[in-house]
Amino acid sequence: MFENVCKHCLKTFRSVDKRGYCDACRDLDVDEFDRIEAYLKKYPNSNALQISESLGIDVYDIIRFMSEGRLQVTRGTFSRIDE
Ligand SMILES: [Zn+2]
Numbered sequence: 001m002f003e004n005v006c007k008h009c010l011k012t013f014r015s016v017d018k019r020g021y022c023d024a025c026r027d028l029d030v031d032e033f034d035r036i037e038a039y040l041k042k043y044p045n046s047n048a049l050q051i052s053e054s055l056g057i058d059v060y061d062i063i064r065f066m067s068e069g070r071l072q073v074t075r076g077t078f079s080r081i082d083e
Contacts, residue, residue: 007064020068032057033065040071 002018005011008025021029035055040046048066052059065071 007061020064032061033070036062036065036071 001014001016004013004015004019004022006013006022006025007020008028009022011022011024013022032055036051036057039051039055043050046054048059048062051057051062062071
């Protein structure tokens with residue numbers, strides 16, 4: 001069993017696999033990911049801050065998706081937040 005912390009509600013929970021979100025936040029997580037993915041298809045060179053502002057998703061959520069390897073990073077621009 002893994003001890004996980006949900007990145008959305010910060011609740012601690014156990015599961016058989018390593019996960020970044022609890023059952024209650026699964027829909028939210030999938031929904032956010034779908035919206036980010038759709039946005040990146042339209043605007044492939046967006047950085048995390050632009051996505052956050054356009055979609056109203058917390059910038060740290062987006063960075064976490066990135067660090068989970070679930071978002072394809074193109075040309076390295078996504079990992080930086082421009083001043
Ligand atoms: Zn949660």
